[in-house]
Structure formats: structure tokens, C-alpha cells
Amino acid sequence: MPLYFIDTDDDVLTVYDDQGQDLPGPKVARDMAHLVLPDMARQKLPDSDRRTFKASVRDESGTVLYVATLTLVGEWKVEPPAS
Amino acid sequence: MVPTPALSLNMLIRKLESISRLSDEERRAIERLPITGRHLAAHQDIVREKDRPSQCCLLLEGWACRYQLLSEGKRQIFSFHIPGDIPDLQSLHLKVMDHSVCTVTQATVAFIPHEALRELTAAFPGIAAILWRDTLVDGAIFREWMTGIGRRSALEAVAHLLCELYVKLEAVGLARDHAYRLPLTQADLGDALGLSNVHVNRTLRDLRDNGLITLHGGKLQIDRWQELTGLCDFDATYLHLDRGAV
Numbered sequence: 001m002p003l004y005f006i007d008t009d010d011d012v013l014t015v016y017d018d019q020g021q022d023l024p025g026p027k028v029a030r031d032m033a034h035l036v037l038p039d040m041a042r043q044k045l046p047d048s049d050r051r052t053f054k055a056s057v058r059d060e061s062g063t064v065l066y067v068a069t070l071t072l073v074g075e076w077k078v079e080p081p082a083s
Numbered sequence: 084m085v086p087t088p089a090l091s092l093n094m095l096i097r098k099l100e101s102i103s104r105l106s107d108e109e110r111r112a113i114e115r116l117p118i119t120g121r122h123l124a125a126h127q128d129i130v131r132e133k134d135r136p137s138q139c140c141l142l143l144e145g146w147a148c149r150y151q152l153l154s155e156g157k158r159q160i161f162s163f164h165i166p167g168d169i170p171d172l173q174s175l176h177l178k179v180m181d182h183s184v185c186t187v188t189q190a191t192v193a194f195i196p197h198e199a200l201r202e203l204t205a206a207f208p209g210i211a212a213i214l215w216r217d218t219l220v221d222g223a224i225f226r227e228w229m230t231g232i233g234r235r236s237a238l239e240a241v242a243h244l245l246c247e248l249y250v251k252l253e254a255v256g257l258a259r260d261h262a263y264r265l266p267l268t269q270a271d272l273g274d275a276l277g278l279s280n281v282h283v284n285r286t287l288r289d290l291r292d293n294g295l296i297t298l299h300g301g302k303l304q305i306d307r308w309q310e311l312t313g314l315c316d317f318d319a320t321y322l323h324l325d326r327g328a329v
Contacts, residue, residue: 006281015285039282043236
């Protein structure tokens with residue numbers, strides 16, 4: 001089975017997958033990229049009103065095949081509190 | 084499966100003595116247990132959900148885990164087991180298995196007939212009490228895992244598991260100096276902690292980048308034990324060991 005590499009970034013820690021995963025095809029690699037995003041979002045409580053979580057799929061040649069992005073956007077509807 | 088010749092029940096004795104002291108007579112009675120040895124390959128089921136076993140499986144070498152399969156091939160691992168453990172001890176009193184047990188690595192196991200264990204525990208209430216305590220400690224470990232899966236961050240949950248495994252291995256003389264062979268894959272860790280294996284990879288990288296652990300060729304070195312235990316609030320009380328490692 002071909003190797004796919006899933007790189008992740010949560011605005012603070014970028015992790016390049018140097019091991020890779022034996023997967024039957026790019027669609028399964030995409031599913032894995034989707035799967036990691038909620039895990040990442042759960043770990044990092046946003047300290048501001050915006051945070052982006054990203055997971056991308058590389059193939060063995062280094063070509064980026066797919067990028068999944070989960071963005072948290074918060075917006076005050078009143079004057080933001082002082083502290 | 085090939086029968087093994089010389090088997091030693093020493094691992095079981097070490098395990099039981101990590102829970103409580105044994106008398107010489109109790110130790111001799113354990114050594115007399117009739118056992119059947121088997122070498123097993125990695126990832127081989129030892130006992131399956133819905134089975135009605137007539138024997139318990141004592142792990143002599145290698146690692147095993149208890150697990151359950153869900154639909155769509157998902158797997159939840161409930162516990163990891165090391166030499167000296169009897170992962171299906173409950174089958175002595177609960178007739179039908181409500182989960183499965185499989186090897187994680189190549190393993191050597193010894194099967195002990197239920198009948199022999201019943202006779203042993205009837206003749207030696209001290210041993211029965213230790214086995215009872217062992218199943219209670221099991222319950223304590225499940226509670227700790229529940230907290231980990233439900234409430235700890237991935238970083239804390241992975242750190243906590245690495246600390247727990249060290250203390251368990253150290254207690255039976257299979258680890259020291261905060262280092263041990265960790266034969267678990269990222270998928271195993273993910274299935275135990277309810278995390279995707281890509282996230283386990285991220286988490287291990289985070290621990291390594293922060294200089295807390297070194298993980299190379301399946302060998303784990305905890306470089307900063309105090310900081311790792313502090314990070315995840317690890318407190319070994321729930322393992323109820325007779326002599327603590329920390």
C-alpha cells in the first residue's frame with residue numbers, strides 16, 4: 001500500500017509526519033486528515049476569537065494532495081468586556 | 084501454537100507480590116499450578132467476546148490488551164497487559180466474556196484451568212484476597228482511564244499512560260531508570276485513548292520537542308519524570324502497589 005503523510009498545524013505547533021501511514025488510497029488519507037481536526041480543536045482552547053486548524057495529505061513524492069482546514073471564528077455582538 | 088517446555092510461574096509470583104506479600108507455602112502452591120504454555124504471534128486473539136473459557140491466561144512474556152470491536156471496524160482498547168498479568172481473570176467468576184483479549188506483541192502465555200485456580204483460592208484465602216485486590220486495582224485503572232478519555236487533553240492522557248505503564252513495569256522488575264520498551268503503535272495508543280492516530284503522532288512529537296521523552300526504535304526514555312508526571316497530574320495511588328516506584 002502507498003504511504004501518505006499527514007501534516008498538522010494548529011497555529012502553534014506544526015508537525016510534519018515523518019513516518020507516514022500505509023493507506024489503501026488518497027480518499028482514506030483524506031478521511032484521516034478530517035478525523036484529526038476535531039481532536040486538535042478539542043485540545044487547544046482558543047485564547048482569542050480566531051484559530052485555524054489544518055491537516056494536509058502528502059504523497060511519497062512530496063506532492064500535497066489535500067488540505068483540510070477547520071476555522072474557529074468568534075465575534076462579540078456587544079462591546080467586548082475589558083478583561 | 085507450539086507448546087513451550089520450561090515455564091516459570093515466577094512472573095505471576097512477582098506480580099502478586101507487587102500487590103501483597105506471599106508466604107512460602109502460598110508461593111509453593113502457586114508454583115504447583117498445572118499450566119499449559121503457548122507461544123503466540125502478535126495480534127492474535129487469546130479469548131473472544133462471548134467465549135465461555137474454562138481456563139485463565141497468564142501472560143509470561145510480551146504484551147496483551149483487552150478490547151472491544153465496534154461497527155465500522157472501530158476498536159476500543161480497555162487495558163494493556165504486561166508479564167505477570169492475568170487479563171481474563173474475571174472469567175473465573177463471570178462465565179461469558181464481555182470483551183476480547185489479544186496479544187499486542189509476540190507472547191508466551193500459560194493457561195491455568197479454572198478448576199485449579201478455584202482449588203488454590205479455596206485452600207489459600209490469602210491468595211484469593213490478592214486476586215480480589217488485583218481485580219479492584221483493575222477497576223481503579225479503568226476509572227483513571229475514564230478520566231483520561233473524558234477529561235484530559237491528549238497531551239495529558241498520553242503522558243499519563245506512559246507514566247502508568249512505567250510504574251506497572253517497574254513494579255514487576257521489567258523497567259528501571261525511567262525507560263522501557265514500548266511496543267505499542269500510534270494506532271494502539273489512539274484506540275486506547277479515543278484519539279486519531281495522527282493526533283497521537285502530534286502529541287508524541289509535542290512531548291519529544293519539549294524534551295520530556297525520547298522515543299527511538301520502540302524504546303521509551305522518560306527524560307524528565309517530574310515534569311511529565313506534573314504535566315498530567317500523575318499520582319500512582321490508584322495502582323495500589325505494595326512498593327511504589329515513585
